[in-house]
Amino acid sequence: MAQVTLNKVRKAYGSVVAVHGVDLHIQDGEFVVFLGPSGCGKSTTLRMIAGLEEITSGTIEIGARDVTRLEPKDRNIAMVFQNYALYPHKTIYENLAFGLRMRKMERTEIDRRVKAASAMLGLDPYLERKPKQLSGGQMQRVALGRALVREPEVFLLDEPLSNLDAKLRVRMREEIARLHQEVGTSMVYVTHDQVEAMTLADRIVIMRDGHVQQVGRPLEVYDRPQNLFVAGFIGAPEMNLVEGRAEGGRFAAGGLALDLPPGVSAREGTALVVGVRPEHMPAGQAPGALALEVSVIEQLGAQTLLIGRIGATRMRVLVERTDAVRPGSVVPVSLRPERLHVFDAGTGMRIESGNAQAGARPAA
Amino acid sequence: MSSRATIYSFLGIGLAATLLLIVAPVAYAISLSFYRMDSFVGTPQWAGLDNYARVLSDWTFWRALINGFVYSLGTIVLQVVLGIGFALVLNQVFPFRNIVRGLSILPYLLPTVVVVLTFKWMVDGSIGVLTAVIAALGLPPVSWFESPAAAMTSVILVSVWMWTPFVTTTFLAALQTVPASLYEAAKVDGTNAVQRFFHITLPMLKPILTVIVLLRAVWMFNKFDVIWLLTQGGPVGATEHLAILSYKTAFSLFDIGGGAAIATISFLILSVAVFIYFRLFPLDTD
Numbered sequence: 001m002a003q004v005t006l007n008k009v010r011k012a013y014g015s016v017v018a019v020h021g022v023d024l025h026i027q028d029g030e031f032v033v034f035l036g037p038s039g040c041g042k043s044t045t046l047r048m049i050a051g052l053e054e055i056t057s058g059t060i061e062i063g064a065r066d067v068t069r070l071e072p073k074d075r076n077i078a079m080v081f082q083n084y085a086l087y088p089h090k091t092i093y094e095n096l097a098f099g100l101r102m103r104k105m106e107r108t109e110i111d112r113r114v115k116a117a118s119a120m121l122g123l124d125p126y127l128e129r130k131p132k133q134l135s136g137g138q139m140q141r142v143a144l145g146r147a148l149v150r151e152p153e154v155f156l157l158d159e160p161l162s163n164l165d166a167k168l169r170v171r172m173r174e175e176i177a178r179l180h181q182e183v184g185t186s187m188v189y190v191t192h193d194q195v196e197a198m199t200l201a202d203r204i205v206i207m208r209d210g211h212v213q214q215v216g217r218p219l220e221v222y223d224r225p226q227n228l229f230v231a232g233f234i235g236a237p238e239m240n241l242v243e244g245r246a247e248g249g250r251f252a253a254g255g256l257a258l259d260l261p262p263g264v265s266a267r268e269g270t271a272l273v274v275g276v277r278p279e280h281m282p283a284g285q286a287p288g289a290l291a292l293e294v295s296v297i298e299q300l301g302a303q304t305l306l307i308g309r310i311g312a313t314r315m316r317v318l319v320e321r322t323d324a325v326r327p328g329s330v331v332p333v334s335l336r337p338e339r340l341h342v343f344d345a346g347t348g349m350r351i352e353s354g355n356a357q358a359g360a361r362p363a364a
Numbered sequence: 365m366s367s368r369a370t371i372y373s374f375l376g377i378g379l380a381a382t383l384l385l386i387v388a389p390v391a392y393a394i395s396l397s398f399y400r401m402d403s404f405v406g407t408p409q410w411a412g413l414d415n416y417a418r419v420l421s422d423w424t425f426w427r428a429l430i431n432g433f434v435y436s437l438g439t440i441v442l443q444v445v446l447g448i449g450f451a452l453v454l455n456q457v458f459p460f461r462n463i464v465r466g467l468s469i470l471p472y473l474l475p476t477v478v479v480v481l482t483f484k485w486m487v488d489g490s491i492g493v494l495t496a497v498i499a500a501l502g503l504p505p506v507s508w509f510e511s512p513a514a515a516m517t518s519v520i521l522v523s524v525w526m527w528t529p530f531v532t533t534t535f536l537a538a539l540q541t542v543p544a545s546l547y548e549a550a551k552v553d554g555t556n557a558v559q560r561f562f563h564i565t566l567p568m569l570k571p572i573l574t575v576i577v578l579l580r581a582v583w584m585f586n587k588f589d590v591i592w593l594l595t596q597g598g599p600v601g602a603t604e605h606l607a608i609l610s611y612k613t614a615f616s617l618f619d620i621g622g623g624a625a626i627a628t629i630s631f632l633i634l635s636v637a638v639f640i641y642f643r644l645f646p647l648d649t650d
Contacts, residue, residue: 052548073554085545089567098563099553146553 002063002076002153003028004049004186009058011044011210018044020210021058026154026188027202031180034190035197036207037233042190043158045207049188050079050156062153073102078147082159084139086131086146092118093127096145110149117145120182121175137168144179155187161196173199194234198222206230224341228348231275231341237305239275240315243345246270251342254312256290259337264351271345278305278318280339289332292317294325306331390631396624403618415625424601424609425626431516432605432630435591436584438520439527443580444573446524447531452561454532455539465536472529480593483522509595512602519591519603523584531576538572539565574645578638585634606630 004026011019019041026032034042047053049060051072059068067075078099086095093114100110118124121141131139140160147155160176161169177200180187191197197204198218206213206221206229214226225231231239244253246266251258251274258274266272283292283306292315294308299321306317306325310333317333325331342351397415399408419425454465471479486494487508498506508518542565550560566573588607591597597604597612604612606626614623 050548050552052551072548072551077552079549079552081545081549083543083545085543085549087546087549087564087567089570098550102554102559146549 002186003061004154004188005061006045006049007059007061009045009048009060010056011041011048011053012056018210019048022212024205024212024215026186029184029186031187031189031200031202032205033197033201033203034188034205034207035192035194035233036213037192039209040207041210042192042205042207044210046156046158046188046190049154050077051075052079076153077156078150078152078154080140080143080147080155080157080160082162084131084143084163086139086142088131091128091130092123092134092142095131095142096123096127096149099146099150113149113151114145117148120148120179121145136164137172140164140172141175144176148179148183152185155185157187157189159190159192162191162193169196176200194236198234206233208233224350224352225275226350228273228275228343231343231350235277237278237316237318239277239341241273241275242313243271243273246272251340256311256313258335258340260342261337261340264342266342266344266351272351273343273345273348275341275343276335276339278316281315281317281319281333281335283317283319283322283331283333285332286334289334292331292333294329294331295327297325297327393624394628394631397621397628399621401620404620408621411621415621416629419613419622419625419629424604425606425629427601428604428606428609428626429633431601431603432585432607434516435520435523435587435603435605436581438516439523439584439587440577440580442520442524443528443531444577447528447576448535450528450532451535451539452565454536469529469533471526472533474526476526476589477593479522479526480590483518483525483594487518510599512599515595515599515603519594522594523587523590526590527580527583531580534572534576535569538569542568570645571647574647578641581641582634582638585630585637 004024006022006024008021008023009019010017010021022041022045024032034045036042044053048055049062051067051070051074055068059066061067062075062077072079087098090098096114096117097110100113114127118127121144123138123141123145126134126138126142131142134142140163143160147157157176161172164172173196176187176189180200189196189200201218203215204218204221205215208229214221214230216224216226221230221234225234225239228241232241242253242256244251244256246252246260246268247257248268249260249265251260251272253274260266290310292306292308292310294306296307298305298307302321303318304320304322304325306319308315308317308331315333317331319331319333343349344351396408398411398413400411400414401408450468454461454468458464486492487506489495489505495505506514509515546564546568547560550564555563585605586607588611591603591605591608592611595603597608607630610623610626610630612623613626614620617623
């Protein structure tokens with residue numbers, strides 16, 4: 001087990017920069033998820049930790065060792081690949097044992113570890129089979145097992161569940177969470193699926209275009225997204241984002257005037273973006289309720305998503321299941337100031353209560 | 365036309381072509397081996413197995429058989445080993461890779477006559493570049509076509525030169541089908557480049573390698589033009605294998621039955637070898 005430290009890790013392919021100086025400290029035993037859309041640099045960063053991509057500049061430390069220039073095999077990491085990358089001509093047993101055999105481990109110890117991993121992952125009936133004879137879920141378990149037997153300092157998982165169907169993905173997600181609890185080794189996990197990130201991570205690293213956007217605990221990034229990108233990326237259905245300006249200490253946009261959250265202020269006329277999550281707009285008559293003109297209704301089962309307009313502003317509102325609303329209905333919804341996320345439209349950054357006033361001139 | 369009629373008509377055309385172009389000539393050649401014939405115009409006389417008895421009791425047959433094995437084994441091993449080596453090199457990333465890849469197939473595109481003439485020119489006693497290089501290295505001159513061992517070396521060298529690109533190209537194409545993640549997984553698993561070749565590349569490409577070796581073996585065992593153009597089987601039969609011997613027997617000695625018998629035996633040996641080969645290396649590796 002070990003900590004992992006990335007110091008200004010940068011990756012450029014010629015003039016194209018894939019990762020711009022990532023700084024990150026991963027605690028011993030921590031489960032960190034890199035989350036972002038495709039091409040954001042999350043896999044590249046993981047592969048740099050693995051040693052499969054050369055680092056253009058910066059350093060990576062695993063434990064107390066600087067591994068920046070070390071080969072993958074000397075980094076004491078194990079990796080799980082998206083397409084499993086099992087050796088097709090070897091049996092499951094040989095697949096699990098291969099990394100240990102290459103390290104000249106004693107036969108009895110190899111056997112002990114393979115048996116332990118196989119028991120842990122329910123692979124005992126398949127040890128003599130070839131990968132081709134297994135299902136996707138079983139193959140992914142073998143891939144996990146191959147990492148497990150190595151007893152590495154860090155597990156690296158590159159979109160390990162994205163080749164599985166939805167149902168299996170949920171099961172394997174639970175299994176990975178259980179594994180992490182049992183072995184307690186640091187894990188770095190790459191995904192574009194925010195549900196995986198929210199459910200598995202101790203901390204999420206959200207990336208975009210090679211830049212880290214925010215690092216935080218799952219509920220932290222949900223509750224306090226640091227910028228507009230994170231606000232739009234985390235949460236489903238997506239957060240409503242409304243462009244407007246600061247007017248008379250309030251937020252104004254297309255006939256909509258809202259009080260800013262307590263402690264948040266913005267200089268008069270500053271361009272702002274205000275975000276509110278669909279699930280944070282309760283329906284029902286209340287003082288100050290706004291009228292939502294519903295145009296589309298999406299039934300999700302336990303909940304109903306209402307899509308429509310408040311004044312001129314398009315809004316999505318997630319309410320308890322209702323069968324009564326029709327297109328054209330007007331539904332009163334409440335918008336409490338403390339539920340609002342306020343961003344500076346110029347910088348895209350969150351304006352916190354107690355923060356410097358948005359739009360304030362920098363001190364001379 | 366009904367679909368059944370379509371099927372039969374296509375099948376019929378294929379079958380007729382096979383009968384006419386493959387089965388009939390082979391059957392005719394085999395049938396010749398049971399007759400005594402000293403020209404293609406005279407009336408053949410039934411000879412039963414006489415031709416076979418005569419051919420098999422002649423030591424030149426056995427010499428040709430051994431020469432054939434030496435030649436095919438030598439060329440196949442060198443072609444496959446060099447071909448794979450070149451393919452692995454050409455699979456690396458380097459400047460002008462596509463041009464180099466294109467150039468590497470050039471010998472395969474040249475007519476045999478050109479390759480043979482080029483080689484003869486290179487080893488020419490007075491102006492040959494190889495001759496000059498050997499002299500410059502202070503080595504004794506090589507009589508490429510006069511000494512038996514050197515003559516066999518020449519035919520093997522020229523054959524390897526010509527047909528290695530086939531192995532290289534096929535193997536290079538096959539290399540592209542191995543997923544990169546397997547190599548990455550193996551890197552993480554602690555392998556070095558040599559171990560990756562033996563644990564990933566070779567097993568992954570075993571089916572294609574099986575076919576390459578088989579094709580090369582069949583072609584080399586029957587190869588005629590290179591040897592004929594270089595040595596005509598000489599000196600004193602040192603490079604004479606079954607195809608050359610069969611041709612000489614039939615068309616130089618006008619022993620057509622004997623020539624046909626040698627060709628038939630060669631055909632049988634190859635058929636048995638292919639059969640055994642497929643038993644040893646089944647194409648379906650599971």
